[in-house]
Amino acid sequence: MTTAASTENSGKTARGDKAARPPRVSALRRSWDKYWYAWAMVAPVAIVLAVLVLYPLGYGIYQSLTDANEANVATTIGAFHRPATYKFVGLDNYWDVLSGADSDFYPRLAWTVIWTVSCVTLQVGLGMGLAVLLNRKVRLRGFYRAMLILPWAVPSFIGVFAWRLMLNSQYGVFNEIITAFGLPAQDWLGTPLAQKIAVIMVNVWIGIPFNMVAVLGGLQSIPKELYEAAEMDGASPWQRFVNVTLPGLRPVSNTVILLGCIWTFNMFNVIYLLLGNNTSGDADILVTFAFRKAFTGISDYAGAATYGIIILALLMAFSSFYRRSTLKSEQA
Amino acid sequence: MTAATHETSASAPATSRGSATAAPRKVRGREERSLGSSIALHATLITATVIAAFPVVWILFISLGPKDAWQEPGKVLSNLSLHNYSDVLAHSDLPNWFLNTVIVAGGTTVLGVFLAATAGYAVSRMKFPGSRQLMWTFLVTQMFPSIVLIVPLYLLMSELNLLDNYLGLILAYATTAVPFCAWMMKGYFDTIPKEIDEAGRVDGLTPFGTFWRLIVPLAKPGLAVTAFYSFLTAWGEVAYATQFMQSDHYTLSVGIRTFAQDQRPDWAWTSATAIIITIPAAIVFMLVQRSLVSGLTAGGTKS
Numbered sequence: 261m262t263t264a265a266s267t268e269n270s271g272k273t274a275r276g277d278k279a280a281r282p283p284r285v286s287a288l289r290r291s292w293d294k295y296w297y298a299w300a301m302v303a304p305v306a307i308v309l310a311v312l313v314l315y316p317l318g319y320g321i322y323q324s325l326t327d328a329n330e331a332n333v334a335t336t337i338g339a340f341h342r343p344a345t346y347k348f349v350g351l352d353n354y355w356d357v358l359s360g361a362d363s364d365f366y367p368r369l370a371w372t373v374i375w376t377v378s379c380v381t382l383q384v385g386l387g388m389g390l391a392v393l394l395n396r397k398v399r400l401r402g403f404y405r406a407m408l409i410l411p412w413a414v415p416s417f418i419g420v421f422a423w424r425l426m427l428n429s430q431y432g433v434f435n436e437i438i439t440a441f442g443l444p445a446q447d448w449l450g451t452p453l454a455q456k457i458a459v460i461m462v463n464v465w466i467g468i469p470f471n472m473v474a475v476l477g478g479l480q481s482i483p484k485e486l487y488e489a490a491e492m493d494g495a496s497p498w499q500r501f502v503n504v505t506l507p508g509l510r511p512v513s514n515t516v517i518l519l520g521c522i523w524t525f526n527m528f529n530v531i532y533l534l535l536g537n538n539t540s541g542d543a544d545i546l547v548t549f550a551f552r553k554a555f556t557g558i559s560d561y562a563g564a565a566t567y568g569i570i571i572l573a574l575l576m577a578f579s580s581f582y583r584r585s586t587l588k589s590e591q592a
Numbered sequence: 593m594t595a596a597t598h599e600t601s602a603s604a605p606a607t608s609r610g611s612a613t614a615a616p617r618k619v620r621g622r623e624e625r626s627l628g629s630s631i632a633l634h635a636t637l638i639t640a641t642v643i644a645a646f647p648v649v650w651i652l653f654i655s656l657g658p659k660d661a662w663q664e665p666g667k668v669l670s671n672l673s674l675h676n677y678s679d680v681l682a683h684s685d686l687p688n689w690f691l692n693t694v695i696v697a698g699g700t701t702v703l704g705v706f707l708a709a710t711a712g713y714a715v716s717r718m719k720f721p722g723s724r725q726l727m728w729t730f731l732v733t734q735m736f737p738s739i740v741l742i743v744p745l746y747l748l749m750s751e752l753n754l755l756d757n758y759l760g761l762i763l764a765y766a767t768t769a770v771p772f773c774a775w776m777m778k779g780y781f782d783t784i785p786k787e788i789d790e791a792g793r794v795d796g797l798t799p800f801g802t803f804w805r806l807i808v809p810l811a812k813p814g815l816a817v818t819a820f821y822s823f824l825t826a827w828g829e830v831a832y833a834t835q836f837m838q839s840d841h842y843t844l845s846v847g848i849r850t851f852a853q854d855q856r857p858d859w860a861w862t863s864a865t866a867i868i869i870t871i872p873a874a875i876v877f878m879l880v881q882r883s884l885v886s887g888l889t890a891g892g893t894k895s
Contacts, residue, residue, distance in 0.1 A: 291721065295718075299722075301713065301714035301799075301800070302711040302723075304710065305711035305771075305774055308707055308770055309733065309770065309771065313771075316767075317741065317744070319748065320741065320743060328747075336751075390637075396633070398634070398637070399634075404640075408644050409881060410644050411644055411648075413874040413878055414870050414874055415824070415828035415845070415869060417828055418866045418870050421866055422647035422650060424852065425662060426647060426650060468644075469644075522735050525737070528738055528739075547737050550739045554746075561743050567739065568737065568741075568742075571737050571739065571740065579735065
């Protein structure tokens, strides 16, 4: 990223030198003449994003600086209109959350990090393992591949409902299966620890196919010559995997890990639908916690908006950090 | 995986892969393996397949049984019927939800693809001030957790009377669908050689003419994949739909929760509904998935 930016900058200054002589207005005019076509083509999207994303985002930031809740926002019920009466409170909400005074943020954050790390590790690891197996010459490969991506083909909320049916503590087939293997039956959707294991399990089940297919694509793009050369040098299959396959997969695996972290961090369906409203909230990650804050009980819009902004800031910090470090390792 | 890779020994000198079977102890080539590791490989894949397919098969199995099949799965095989399906189609709002979902997901897709196609092309082909920032915006918007926009959008829509309204939900979905489509299509346009554009320009087409007459026809598979995927995303969205729509306008993902309630779930109807929802989605998905992954990861690595 850094090199791309610097070449871009040098290109800009080179262009700037040429355009520096004529007065500013005509420079503006020239760039309009030159670029109006491109700008016209991106205008619809730019406008839509400004209206639907940037404006609500700004509104959300504003909300997070107020004490808006269900009782004081503007509402219209039939002909009766009640104006908004909430007031500006500055950074109080952020202080409340970040200082730990609301006693929810840090426990939720800790669980969210554990959830994201364990889900992504398992998804990428198992997905890569299956991809390596499928990349070999295997009979019925097409069949295996089609069956293994089934969890992704099914809409995620259906997959979650299927698991909820299986994990039912009283009649669920999952407990019967694991007791047949000698493991103790659990109240999967009841006790906090079991809930946490259950949501990770379901999310990994849903997430493996994407990782598998992406890594499979990456495997097929590694030049065969590299393997032949490694074989000539007497590398064992394990050495070939570590020294040829893994480095060759780096561009794909970096992207897959980044996407996986973002998607898992933001995962709403699995936790919200698997546990429903019966939960004590111990298995809630930041996103589902903020959703409940916004829309159950007395809706705390300001608090939920604060959480939303903090989640977004965390994600953006993480991804820019991640991209920077992976780009460094790719160039090294 | 470990079983298959660890087994070969690394002691012997290297040979070309054709003659590997001739001598007894050699480094095994990539495409050769012993009977034992073949069995291990298939056993692993079969186990994975069973785990991947079982929940789906199970819900299909339960849906074919009598009303209390989920409590007594043993009764299913002797009482196979499609009764749950005809029951749920005739006596619930499922057809209505289906229609709602098709309208919302279809509207989102049309909006996303039409708006984003030209932008994807411009970002892919033209160098202009703001293109990098635009790509960055597309990327960051996809990073938005649904919670960031759901509160402000909810409040704004309630002021504009767009809650419980198809258009309101379509606009809410467009917040992610439009940047996603632009991002994906930029990736597909990148795969079409630039020489085609140049040939079009030489023959006197305007940039938009080049885009419309030459590039769009070539990019049709990519456009289709993008369209289908944004359709499927809207098809399965839960958070916005739960909050924005009232009972008449429920989409499938919200409606099914009225069967699968927290307290007394009706698994007979839930399972039949699940299968009805899954079949079209899974068929569409299987058709587009191959091109989908390359699009998702290509956009990522090129930014």
